[in-house]
Amino acid sequence: MIDEGYIPDNNPIKKIAPFLIVATAITCIFLTIYCLLAGINNIYSHLYYIPIILTAIFYPKKGTAFAILLGILFLFITFVVTKADPVLIAENFIRIIVFVALAYIVSKVSFHLREENLKYRNLIDSSGAASAILNDKGKIVHANSAFENITGRALKELKRMNWVSVFEDECRSTALILYRSSIKGEHQDKSNQDLIVRSRQGKEYNVLATIRHVRELGITLISLVDVTEKKNIENMIGAQKERYKKLFQESTEGIFIHNSDGRIFNANPEALRIAGMDLRELKNTNLKSIIPQEFHNAYKYAVRTDLEEGKTFKMEPWIKSKTGERIDLDLISVMVDKKTKVIQSITRDITIRKKNEKALGIAMKKLNLLSSITRHDILNHIMVAKANLVFAIEDTKDESIKSFLEKSVLAMDTIQHQIEFSRDYQDMGGNPPKWHKLDDVIDSCIKSQNLPPEISVQKKIQNIEIFADPMFEKVICNLIGNSIMHGGEISRISISTEEEYDSYNLIFEDDGKGIPEREKHIIFKAGYGRNHGFGLYLVSEILSITGASIRETGIENKGARFEIMFPKEDLRFEGHESRG
Template sequence: MIAWTARDRIENSYLLFIGIGYFFIAAIDLLHTLAFKGMNVFAGFDANLPTQLWIAARSLEAATLLIAAVLIPRKIDPRLQFGIFFALVTALIWSIFTPGIFPDCFIEGSGLTPFKIYMEYLLSILFAATIVLLYQKRGYFEGMILKLMVAAILSTVVAELAFTFYIDVYGLSNLIGHLFKIISFALIYLALADTGIRRPLEILYRDLAESEEKFRGLFNVMNEGFAFHEIVRDDEGNAVDYRILDVNPAFEEILSIPAADVINKKSREVYGMDEPPFLDRYAAVADGGKPESFEEEIPQMQKHFKISVFSEKKGTFATIFTDITRTIEDQKALHLANKKLNLLTSLTRHDILNNITAAEGYLYLIDTTDMPPDTVRYLNCLREQLTAIQRKNEFSRDYQDMGIDAPTWQSPEQILEQYRADHKGNVVIGVDNELAGYEIYADPMLPRVFENLIGNALIHGETLTTIRWYAEESGGLLRIICEDDGVGIPDDKKESIFRPAFGRSHGFGLYLVSEILSITGITIRETGVYGEGARFEMHVPAEKFRKIS
């Protein structure tokens, strides 16, 4: 019964096999005990019946121990073994209780039959063979388990030899044999109990202690504040407060409140507020809601917190939080500095543009009719440089806005539709839009990506007639693809086109595209075949896109 109950925890397949076998051996031994005349259970039978049952039980025991040793380390399905043993034992019992089938083992007035004596010797040999096998496979056992099993089998051998001498079922030899059999069973029990019950419990308690120590250590050294709470309700079941049950050292450090002033106290008392902070959110999670994370300010503390709340048991919840006040203040300061810098660059860019316009005007007024050819060429080069300066000035306007505002979820389909609407009549080629069903998390300048890629195709496509935009998922990523039927991009330029100031006149366009996308971890590369058309693939990480209906 121990082996069957603990079958999922006993790792030693040998012990599991003999454990199940001994269940049926014990069943026959029970019948053997009940078969003695003094028990008055089986009327009409003499001392031959318990002796036959004894030989049947010992034969089954010898076969179980030997087969189990042979099968090491293979493991038999416990249910299959149980069914085979059940059928075998049923057949044995039937043959014993049906006259003339099972050989006689004891005759009143004469004693043991030759069959019984020879069987005891044969069984002793089988037990000895089992010990040899166990020794050969000793590496499969723990030292104490092997010793217990060998001692149990030796006790059985002594018992079997004792049973070859008696002529009276109530004689001394029979008593000695039964005593050694009890010792054998006790040793088997110790082996199974140690492996199936005590050892797993020791391992379980050790693992629990180690796990508690590990998580208690993490609880104490983690930088984030932790607090465990229970919801306090009124007579109508409404959440009115929450009680703090436990906190970690980081809680004390972040909030400057000692644990002794917090534990087992309600939040109103701890924080000194009329309303418990975030009670509705906490109660919703404690009542079985999903875990939630949020960032909020507690004005009374003059602090901003990032809080994660979750619940493992209804009516309770835990919070893990960090003080992000400094981060928020730094973000505000950075945002203000960026606004000032943008204002400065805008004014500077405006002044540069005015200077360029003035310079171009003066160049226009210069009469080059009688000028030497070299001078005319120098003036033309000057005009080209002014044009380049103007292009870089325009790029700086685009680049300064990148990353200023937080990324947002945007629909590529709607961005492309807006582009087509804004350029209706200006773009004479086809622009196919197959981007429905997705939103991606990107910088607000994402429309400039589409504008630059289409503009790049229009300028350099030469044989361009169609630009196709579509999306496909692959390997957990979303690929947004822009491909055209123009001349394409040579293989040796596929990487350099994303570097700043590459090319003849487009300057920073594709570099700007790459930088805008990289803000939220989106990458872009060109994979087209030169001569067949350009193909730009944007790879959007799994957490940066979502499906929409």
């Protein structure tokens, strides 16, 4: 509860109120007897107002009852002393009615004031803010628990100290100015200030201080709202903004801030360099006017789909600088605010990379041409050597020499097979990945592998497209060919898909004899197989170019089962965009 004494009606008189009431009541009784005996009938009755009013003020619930009892005693004394004088008894009876009415009115007023004061006290004590009350001398007379907690001091200690000392040294002058202004009724609109409170334990609190003077009660209210956490968050946000601003300004990549219509709001120095404009000029330019028309439709579609779904969009457009020079860009866009549709596009100048890629492509083309010519010549010479060896085998009658010649033919076959494999391997990764319609790939492989009519192919693939190396068709053809050559008596090949947490799996199964458990971990190594083949090794290498992988999970004598695991973004249903 609030310490009594800070509200004017709660003064030190209350401590001696019982004594005053009893003393004045007894005095009234004796004066009544004396005056009645002396024949004085007018003045003494007014003295009864003193104990009646004191009781009604300090004990409002008992004020009326006290007035009635005192009135009855007064009437009894009158009756006894005056020997039942009817006129005097009638006059005093009327006075008793006045006493009771006065006691009732004063009790009600006093009780109402006490209720208001109690509400006021409870309001301060239950306030979420740290609150204290100063008397007219500027001393703390009451403080709630929040004020005690934030200062680290109990109320008794707060009463003994100067109220302004709860603030940090540099804040005390500001607090005094607020206090004096409040006393004078000045600058009430500026009575809220950010100050620092230092607790007894040395902890600092950022507070929003409000000082209000209540002239009617002669008190001043101090309210402190702890905003330390808010200040820390503001400082953190400010630091993050500074870091972002520094990152934005010093980034080696161009950053454009624009809306979904291409209107540019901001750009960093690298973006200005790429665009060849200053910021003022760039703000008057639309992003669409910088990027060539051929990229507009793709970007417009990305805004409606990927960006509004919270995904990133990537493409590699090009622009022309003011000097007419072509600048190739790697552009990544993300929508940072869905409500305002503000987009951040990060661009990287990849002109040199594109030139290097072009030069590398030309060099690769020349190397492949040279390799092709060389390989063709080697294969021709191998054919000649094999023919001569075969002729020699047919002409010789010496079995030991024939054995050596046959081994030489086998060695020539191996060399020929490895050279033919190198033709396939050199093409891997030579061209960028693309989307393949899986249904078309399977149909093409069925034709090229001369699938026997007794083997059926079951396709459960629902218009699926796969993002993979251009040689992806060889993967499917190799698996079909592998089933035909090594599966034994098979009657069915099944191709389906399964979705996992982070991948889509393409499942290739047959009902042949399967692969022995001891060989599962080596079938994808180079040279595995009865014919020293490279088929499954080539399959694994082609898939790895785009991050896909393959494993065999079948059961021996029940059939082979190959699971090809693609990243989710590398598989889509025909007609749905996922990659740029």
